[in-house]
Amino acid sequence: MPKELVVDPASSRTPGHLSQATIPVHAYATPIADEIARRGAPALIEALRHMLLIREFEGMLAAMKAQGAYRGIAYTYKGPAHLSIGQEAAAVGSALALDTGDHIFGSHRSHGEFLAKGLAAVARLPQADLDRILATHDEGRLRDTVARALGRDGRALAEDVLLFGFLAEIFMKANGFNGGMGGSMHAFFPPFGCYPNNAIVGASAGIAAGAALRRRLAGDGGITVAHAGDGATGCGPVWEAMNFAAMGQYGRLWQDGGGTGLPVLFFFTNNFYAMGGQTAGETMGWDRLSRIGAGLSPTALHAETVDGTNPLAVADAVARKRALLLNGDGPALLDVECYRLCGHSTTDANAYRTRDEIKLWEELDPIRQFATTLEIAGVLTEAEAVAMREEVADRIEAITRAVTDPALAPPVDVAAEPTRIGRLMFSHRAIDLPAEPAPDVGDPTGSAALRGIARKARHGLAGDGTELAPLRAITLRDALGEAILHHMIHDDRLVAWGEECREWGGAFGVYRGFADILPHHRLFNSPISEAAIVAAAVGHAMEGGRSLVELMYADFIGRAGDEIFNQMAKWQAMSAGALSLPVVLRASVGSKYGAQHSQDWTGLITHIPGLKVVYPATPYDAKGLMAAALASQDPVVVFESQRLYDKVETMAPDGVPAGYYRLPFGVPDIKRAGRDLTILTIGPALYPALAAARDLAAAGIEAEVIDARSLVPFDYRPVLDSVARTGRFLAVTEASERGSFAQTIAATIARHGFASLTAPPRVIGAPNWIVPGADMEATYFPQPDDIVDAVMADFFPDRPANRRGLRDWDDIALARTGL
Amino acid sequence: MTPLPVPQLGNEITEAEITEWHKADGATVEEGEPIVTITTTKMAIELEAPAAGTLQIRVEEGEIAEVGTVLAEIA
Numbered sequence: 001m002p003k004e005l006v007v008d009p010a011s012s013r014t015p016g017h018l019s020q021a022t023i024p025v026h027a028y029a030t031p032i033a034d035e036i037a038r039r040g041a042p043a044l045i046e047a048l049r050h051m052l053l054i055r056e057f058e059g060m061l062a063a064m065k066a067q068g069a070y071r072g073i074a075y076t077y078k079g080p081a082h083l084s085i086g087q088e089a090a091a092v093g094s095a096l097a098l099d100t101g102d103h104i105f106g107s108h109r110s111h112g113e114f115l116a117k118g119l120a121a122v123a124r125l126p127q128a129d130l131d132r133i134l135a136t137h138d139e140g141r142l143r144d145t146v147a148r149a150l151g152r153d154g155r156a157l158a159e160d161v162l163l164f165g166f167l168a169e170i171f172m173k174a175n176g177f178n179g180g181m182g183g184s185m186h187a188f189f190p191p192f193g194c195y196p197n198n199a200i201v202g203a204s205a206g207i208a209a210g211a212a213l214r215r216r217l218a219g220d221g222g223i224t225v226a227h228a229g230d231g232a233t234g235c236g237p238v239w240e241a242m243n244f245a246a247m248g249q250y251g252r253l254w255q256d257g258g259g260t261g262l263p264v265l266f267f268f269t270n271n272f273y274a275m276g277g278q279t280a281g282e283t284m285g286w287d288r289l290s291r292i293g294a295g296l297s298p299t300a301l302h303a304e305t306v307d308g309t310n311p312l313a314v315a316d317a318v319a320r321k322r323a324l325l326l327n328g329d330g331p332a333l334l335d336v337e338c339y340r341l342c343g344h345s346t347t348d349a350n351a352y353r354t355r356d357e358i359k360l361w362e363e364l365d366p367i368r369q370f371a372t373t374l375e376i377a378g379v380l381t382e383a384e385a386v387a388m389r390e391e392v393a394d395r396i397e398a399i400t401r402a403v404t405d406p407a408l409a410p411p412v413d414v415a416a417e418p419t420r421i422g423r424l425m426f427s428h429r430a431i432d433l434p435a436e437p438a439p440d441v442g443d444p445t446g447s448a449a450l451r452g453i454a455r456k457a458r459h460g461l462a463g464d465g466t467e468l469a470p471l472r473a474i475t476l477r478d479a480l481g482e483a484i485l486h487h488m489i490h491d492d493r494l495v496a497w498g499e500e501c502r503e504w505g506g507a508f509g510v511y512r513g514f515a516d517i518l519p520h521h522r523l524f525n526s527p528i529s530e531a532a533i534v535a536a537a538v539g540h541a542m543e544g545g546r547s548l549v550e551l552m553y554a555d556f557i558g559r560a561g562d563e564i565f566n567q568m569a570k571w572q573a574m575s576a577g578a579l580s581l582p583v584v585l586r587a588s589v590g591s592k593y594g595a596q597h598s599q600d601w602t603g604l605i606t607h608i609p610g611l612k613v614v615y616p617a618t619p620y621d622a623k624g625l626m627a628a629a630l631a632s633q634d635p636v637v638v639f640e641s642q643r644l645y646d647k648v649e650t651m652a653p654d655g656v657p658a659g660y661y662r663l664p665f666g667v668p669d670i671k672r673a674g675r676d677l678t679i680l681t682i683g684p685a686l687y688p689a690l691a692a693a694r695d696l697a698a699a700g701i702e703a704e705v706i707d708a709r710s711l712v713p714f715d716y717r718p719v720l721d722s723v724a725r726t727g728r729f730l731a732v733t734e735a736s737e738r739g740s741f742a743q744t745i746a747a748t749i750a751r752h753g754f755a756s757l758t759a760p761p762r763v764i765g766a767p768n769w770i771v772p773g774a775d776m777e778a779t780y781f782p783q784p785d786d787i788v789d790a791v792m793a794d795f796f797p798d799r800p801a802n803r804r805g806l807r808d809w810d811d812i813a814l815a816r817t818g819l
Numbered sequence: 820m821t822p823l824p825v826p827q828l829g830n831e832i833t834e835a836e837i838t839e840w841h842k843a844d845g846a847t848v849e850e851g852e853p854i855v856t857i858t859t860t861k862m863a864i865e866l867e868a869p870a871a872g873t874l875q876i877r878v879e880e881g882e883i884a885e886v887g888t889v890l891a892e893i894a
Binding site for chain 2: 448449451452455469470471472475505509512646
């Protein structure tokens with residue numbers, strides 16, 4: 001809703017017709033003599049050698065999977081082998097055109113792309129840079145191992161390190177590039193521009209778009225390449241990513257000088273099959289993949305279909321797209337047609353294609369074609385080609401022999417340190433904020449909305465103890481906003497986006513006034529693309545940015561499931577700690593809008609290893625925990641209750657400090673002291689629990705109420721100490737009880753606090769059915785009466801008490817019916 | 820004199836903050852021109868001048884007014 005762009009009906013309603021940019025198909029026709037003149041014969045011969053290395057490398061993997069041996073080297077490899085035999089020209093051609101500073105993001109079938117980019121870097125980086133990279137990675141240990149095992153130096157050593165480090169990673173050895181935590185489908189090595197491959201089809205599209213956002217803002221002059229297969233065009237998140245990279249606002253609203261789009265190339269290696277489904281003709285509506293560009297931007301994303309069996313056709317196209325991206329005219333799309341001559345995996349029986357079809361494409365084997373082209377052009381003799389093949393095979397054999405030697409590539413010794421992998425999940429590091437404001441931020445006193453917040457009382461209670469109205473005192477909404485604004489002002493690496501984040505101020509006003517002082521490239525409205533919102537946040541963070549993204553309702557987590565569960569949560573560990581993911585995901589928990597807009601999904605998020613999770617219930621806690629989340633180097637999900645946005649601070653003695661502060665993650669807070677019973681609450685359940693505690697006090701029962709505040713991490717000690725005093729434990733949550741985090745806490749308290757307990761721990765959550773509409777909500781979320789009932793029935797059964805709430809049901813009987 | 824009261828902006832809203840006057844006291848305003856932004860706990864909204872004339876501000880920026888309070892009059 002930017003007011004500077006008027007939606008003018010006179011313009012939009014003018015009759016006419018749409019035309020679209022022409023999409024070239026197989027237009028490459030440069031004579032080989034011109035290529036030799038332009039690139040030099042050695043570069044072309046080197047490209048052939050790289051294709052041969054990839055072919056031999058993958059042939060070795062195929063042999064290991066099929067026969068358990070390669071050239072007499074026996075090895076049992078249990079992991080995946082999604083091979084790209086037949087697709088080498090696409091990978092090597094692209095690498096030929098890319099700069100070492102360009103970054104590629106891969107797919108599950110990206111061995112070839114990884115090796116091509118890495119080999120190009122080894123061939124082209126200055127020796128001093130190579131030496132530094134090898135000396136820095138794992139403090140030079142991998143270099144030393146490889147030099148000792150294979151006895152080469154200079155560029156040859158760098159090439160050996162690339163092949164060894166990659167194969168060791170595929171075999172998940174401790175000295176693989178990613179410490180054995182990535183493997184075949186997740187390997188990467190940033191110093192050579194090889195950013196993560198990805199086991200989820202199409203997942204790199206959004207990540208690469210976010211990476212390109214960071215590169216645009218950092219102004220470092222490189223592009224990113226999102227590698228995907230043709231099958232990925234069936235994935236919604238890929239479309240979201242392409243649109244995210246092509247949004248109109250870059251050219252029309254942003255003032256950062258970065259052009260009309262993000263510098264990302266969507267590179268579809270089109271092998272005509274999505275595993276066993278044929279894309280054009282069977283599973284997709286497009287006839288040519290490149291056609292989809294027309295659905296995304298007036299430039300059709302500069303889409304082209306190119307011959308992926310010819311590395312020079314690919315290099316030509318990539319070079320032209322790269323120039324467009326560096327000129328600010330991105331994003332771009334390439335449909336690179338080639339053919340997977342091998343199966344999807346080693347269990348592929350080719351049931352979905354004919355032998356005749358495979359033969360047709362074997363005629364176009366890119367390696368044979370290119371070798372013949374070079375021989376005909378007179379830059380390579382047949383004998384030289386044969387010698388090159390033999391040298392390449394010997395090299396791969398030597399690498400394989402080394403990597404399968406446990407003395408050189410030891411397995412990850414988990415037994416020696418059983419929590420070793422766990423230690424990689426979080427870095428627990430936090431940044432210091434610069435003292436001075438970033439240069440691209442306006443003066444907050446120039447914003448009427450921010451002046452309004454600044455005028456409010458810091459404490460929520462008036463002198464006479466009455467609660468101030470939310471317009472008169474700092475609310476939880478304001479407190480979140482203060483922490484966020486402080487980070488936005490002082491850290492220009494931090495960029496925030498989500499739906500209606502600018503003029504609207506975020507769907508629930510947390511960013512109210514921010515648009516007055518922050519430029520578009522720091523705070524922007526995203527499309528309704530939850531997958532792209534989160535994927536871009538991940539990519540932006542991987543490249544050194546810091547990301548703050550908002551999902552309007554926590555219920556929309558489902559729309560970003562892969563991006564939250566598989567990407568945001570896992571890359572720190574899958575990189576063995578090499579990558580930091582400073583991403584804060586804000587998820588607002590609704591109320592009053594029924595089954596798809598009111599769910600507390602803390603149980604879902606805490607179940608996924610790799611995410612820190614907080615759910616503050618008071619303004620003081622919200623400000624301090626949000627600041628800690630934004631300072632964190634680890635990914636954090638912040639749940640915010642819409643019912644609490646207007647809460648003023650009534651418990652912290654000094655209200656909400658105006659200055660900046662952080663609260664530590666993982667520390668539950670005693671909000672009310674008591675001796676008879678411990679009530680642990682999650683999020684907004686704090687308030688009914690406090691109300692219940694007041695009612696219980698009238699009956700002579702003093703409840704201690706502890707607000708969890710953080711769910712991951714979580715320190716049980718204060719809760720166990722409380723239980724040691726009270727002997728009784730109740731957890732209250734607004735999440736559905738089954739599988740909730742409250743159940744996890746209760747189970748842990750039962751085990752570790754068993755000696756103190758006088759009764760089994762109890763959990764009260766929402767029942768295992770849909771959240772009903774506003775008028776029925778009190779029957780669903782735990783109310784003070786429900787809490788009092790549970791306390792009296794479970795912990796004080798000998799005291800007379802009339803049941804007050806609705807929860808008079810039999811949990812065991814309900815479970816039998818699926819409830 | 821045409822009054823500009825704080826409108827009823829929702830069944831849970833009882834008051835609003837006068838966030839920003841876009842026109843100064845005594846300024847000439849056109850009917851329908853946005854002259855003030857007010858903020859409730861739910862939203863910020865611009866109010867338009869109910870008539871053409873001279874703006875006479877009755878409630879200053881930063882104050883909080885109940886629904887129905889006259890914020891300004893147009894003379």
